[in-house]
Amino acid sequence: MIPLSLQIAAEPATPFVTRLRLRPNDHTGPNDHIGETDHTGEADALFVEDDDGGTLFAGREGLISIDGFAGHQLSGDVLLVDPGAGRAERLLRSGSAHNTLLVTERCDQLCVMCSQPPKKTHIDRFDHFEKACMLAEPGSVIGITGGEPTLYKPRLLDLIEAVLTERADLEFHVLTNGQHFDLADVPRLRAPLYRRVSWGIPLYSHVPATHDFIVGKQGAFDRLHDSFSALMQAGARIELRTVLTSTNLHDLPALSHYVAARLRFVESWSVMQLENIGFAKNRWSDLFVDHAADFTPISRAIDTSLLHGIAIRLFNFPRCTVPRAYWALAPASISDWKRKYPPPCRDCRERDLCSGFFEWHPDEQAGVRVTPL
Ligand code: SF4
Numbered sequence: 001m002i003p004l005s006l007q008i009a010a011e012p013a014t015p016f017v018t019r020l021r022l023r024p025n026d027h028t029g030p031n032d033h034i035g036e037t038d039h040t041g042e043a044d045a046l047f048v049e050d051d052d053g054g055t056l057f058a059g060r061e062g063l064i065s066i067d068g069f070a071g072h073q074l075s076g077d078v079l080l081v082d083p084g085a086g087r088a089e090r091l092l093r094s095g096s097a098h099n100t101l102l103v104t105e106r107c108d109q110l111c112v113m114c115s116q117p118p119k120k121t122h123i124d125r126f127d128h129f130e131k132a133c134m135l136a137e138p139g140s141v142i143g144i145t146g147g148e149p150t151l152y153k154p155r156l157l158d159l160i161e162a163v164l165t166e167r168a169d170l171e172f173h174v175l176t177n178g179q180h181f182d183l184a185d186v187p188r189l190r191a192p193l194y195r196r197v198s199w200g201i202p203l204y205s206h207v208p209a210t211h212d213f214i215v216g217k218q219g220a221f222d223r224l225h226d227s228f229s230a231l232m233q234a235g236a237r238i239e240l241r242t243v244l245t246s247t248n249l250h251d252l253p254a255l256s257h258y259v260a261a262r263l264r265f266v267e268s269w270s271v272m273q274l275e276n277i278g279f280a281k282n283r284w285s286d287l288f289v290d291h292a293a294d295f296t297p298i299s300r301a302i303d304t305s306l307l308h309g310i311a312i313r314l315f316n317f318p319r320c321t322v323p324r325a326y327w328a329l330a331p332a333s334i335s336d337w338k339r340k341y342p343p344p345c346r347d348c349r350e351r352d353l354c355s356g357f358f359e360w361h362p363d364e365q366a367g368v369r370v371t372p373l
Contacts (some may be wrong), residue, residue, distance in 0.1 A: 001337060001338060001340075001359045002093070002336060002337035003090075003337075004089060004090050004093075004337060005087055005088070005089055005090070006066050006067070006068075006069070006074075006079070006087060006088045006089075006090065007066070007067040007068065007086060007087060008064055008065060008066050008067070008081060008083070008086060008087060008088045009064075009065045009083070009086065010061065010062065010063065010064045010065070010081050010083040010088075011061065011062030011063055011083065012061045012062060012083055013083065013084065014083075014084075015080060015081060015082045015083070015084075015128065016061050016080075016081055016128075017043065017078065017079070017080055017081070017091070017128050017131040017132050017135070018043055018044065018045045018057075018059050018060075018061065018064070018078070018079055018081060019041070019043055019044045019045070019076070019077070019078045019079075019135045020044075020045055020047070020057050020071070020074045020075055020076065020077050020079065021044045021045070021046055021047065021075060021076070022046075022047045022071060022072065022075045023046055023047065041135070042060055043059070043060070043131065043134075043135055044059060045057035045058060045059030045060075045061070045064055046058055046059065047071040047075070048063070049071075050070045050071055053067055053068075054066045054067040054068055054069055054070075055069055055070055055071040055073075055074065056071075057071070061081070064079075064081060064088075066088070074090075074094075075094060076094025076095065076137065077090050077092065077093050077094050078090075078091050078092035078132045078135045078136065079091065080125070080128050080132065091128075091129070091132045092132055092133075092135070092136050092137070092140070092142070093337075094137065095137075096336060096337075097141070097336075098143070098335035098336050098337065099136075099140065099142055099143060100142070100143030100144070100145050100335070101129050101132070101133075101142065101143065101144050101145070102116075102145055102146065102147070103125070103126065103129060103144055103145070103146055103147070103149045103152065103156065104122045104146045104147035104148065104149060104151060104152060105118055105119040105121070105122065105146065105147040106118055106119065106120065106121070106122045106146070106147045106148065106151055107146060107147045107148040107151070107177070108148060108151065108177070108179060108217065109148070109177050109179070109215040109216055109217045109220060110215070110216030110217065111202075111214060111215050111216060111279070112213075112214055112216065112245070112247070112279060112280075112283065112287065113214075113243060113245055113274055113275075113278070113279055113280040113283070113287055114278050114279045114280075115275045115277050115278040115279075115280065116145075116146070116147070116278055117278050117279055118146075118147055118148075119147075122147075122151075122152075124152075124155070126152070126155045126156075126158075126159050129159060130159050130162055130163060133159070133163040133167070133170065134163065134166060134167065136167070136170055138169050139169050139170075140169075140170055140171075141170075141171045141172070141173055142170060142171070142172050142173070143172075143173050143174075143175070144156070144172055144173070144174040144175065145174075145175040146175070146176075148176065148177050148179070148180075149174055149175070149176055150176045150177075150179070150180040150181070151180070153180055153185075156174070157188065160172055160174075160193075160194075160197060161191070161193060164193040164196055164197075165193065170196065171196040171197070171198075172196065172197045172198075173197075173198050173200060173239070174197060174198070174199050174200065175200045175241075176199055176200070176201055177201070177202065177215065177220075177224075178199070178201040178202070178223075178224045178227040178228065178231075179217075179220065179223050179224065179227065180227065181226075181227035181230040181231055182226060182227070182230050183229075183230050183233070185230055185234065186230055186233045186234045188234075189230075189231070189234035189235075189236055190234050190235060194234070194235075194236065194237075195235075195237070197236075197237065198237040198238070198239055198267065199231065199236055199237065199238050199239065200239045200241050200270075201224070201227075201228075201238055201239070201240060201241060202215070202240075202241045202242065202243065203224065203240055203241070203242060203255070203259075203263075204242055204243065204245075204247075204248045204251075205247075205248045205251040205255060206251060206254050206255045206257075206258035207251060208221035208222065209221075210247060210248060210251060211224075213247065214245065214247055214248060228263065232265045237267045238265070238266045238267055239266070239267060239268050239269075239270055240259065240263065240266045240268070240269040240270065241269075241270045241272060242255065242269070242270070242271050242272065243272045243273075243274060244271065244272065244273055244274060244289055244291065244298075245274060245287040245288075245289065246286060246287055246288070246289050247287070249289045249297050250297055252271070252297045252298060252300070252301040253297055253300040253301050253304065255301065256300070256301035256302075256304035256305050256310075256312075257304055259305065259310055260304060260305065260307075260308035260310055264308070264309075264310070266310070267311065268310075268311040268312070268313060269305060269310055269311065269312045269313070270312075270313050270314075270315045270333075271298065271301065271302075271312065271313070271314055271315070272314075272315040272316055272333075273291065273314075273315070273316035273317050274287060274288050274289075274316075275316070275358050275360070275361075276288075276358065276360050276361050276362060277358070277360045281360075284362075290369075291317065291321065291322075292321040292322075292369045295322070295323055298314070299323065299326065302314075302326060302329065312329060313329050313330075313331065313333075314326065314329050314330040314333075315331075315333035315334075315355070316333055316334055316355050316358070317330045317355060318330075318354055318355055318356060318357060318369075318370065319350045319353065319354040319355075319373065320348070320350070320354075320369070320370055320371040320372070320373055321369050321370075327350070327353075330354075330355065331353065331355065332352065332353055332354055332355050332356070333355045334355045334356055334357070334358060338358055338359045338360075339355070339356045339357070339358070339359065340356055340357050340358070340359050340361070340366070341354075341356040341357070342357070342363070342366045342370050344370050344371075344372050345370060345372060346372075347372045348372035348373050349372075349373055350373040
């Protein structure tokens with residue numbers, strides 16, 4: 001797994017955001033990104049030297065010593081450095097298409113399979129995130145997740161607008177439970193810069209009681225549809241998301257008709273396999289459905305969606321576990337830092353296009369149905 005948290009020592013007393021850079025003549029390794037794209041800004045920390053234990057950078061905030069890495073391995077990364085805690089978060093990793101900012105751990109739902117179980121406390125780091133986004137690599141799509149980001153909707157929208165106004169090359173993808181949009185948001189969300197924002201919103205069933213049961217909140221289905229109404233009027237870009245569990249698997253064909261009939265304005269629909277982490281870990285045997293054993297509900301939903309022009313995709317489905325006719329709908333969706341491939345995948349021709357498995361997927365299951373292509 002790619003580490004997102006670094007052990008550091010740094011001089012200032014308070015947390016700060018910085019981007020690590022090599023200077024044009026700092027050729028320290030094979031993968032360096034030596035000042036190749038843009039100029040060094042005042043928020044940058046420049047490479048000083050590597051030693052046996054790690055690497056040293058120096059910036060406006062003073063020296064930053066980082067354990068266990070060479071300078072070229074971190075060049076271009078945007079860090080939130082917390083000297084008091086002796087750690088730094090790699091908020092934006094150079095060259096990664098999977099950078100996501102966790103803006104809060106609070107949530108007002110309690111999904112049965114939540115991969116990031118919510119906490120009661122919130123630490124406001126929006127100012128740090130805004131600074132980090134300003135330092136993002138050109139053309140980045142930055143993910144925002146939680147918890148539930150729209151619990152802090154004014155702060156969230158302020159961040160989005162500040163960044164996208166300054167950086168015309170960036171986009172955001174926001175994961176939200178869709179419980180907090182209303183008609184008062186429509187004028188704001190109609191602004192042209194929101195064409196560079198997509199909202200990933202879950203809908204688990206066309207049956208209100210089933211959706212409410214899965215998200216652990218009575219009335220969530222109805223409130224979600226109020227949000228859909230506002231977002232539709234704003235012309236928002238929506239990625240509908242449905243995680244498969246034993247509770248909703250057999251609703252999928254009917255849900256596809258529901259999406260085609262009622263939610264045609266969505267940009268895409270992602271049907272997602274479960275993660276063995278968070279709440280799902282202890283409920284795995286109850287919740288997980290082996291799609292390779294019976295793909296019928298999924299194929300029926302796909303066929304209906306395609307027939308009605310809904311762009312459907314399968315996330316977290318290894319290609320060799322999906323009928324060949326649907327391979328093209330199963331991209332390499334799992335973020336690079338939490339993806340693994342069992343040993344037989346070494347010889348697979350489709351590996352670069354395949355999601356593989358979550359790092360925490362049970363090894364005994366990951367290997368079972370893998371058939372190198
Ligand atoms: S063998 Fe491995 S890499 Fe190939 S399709 Fe299956 S899971 Fe993916």
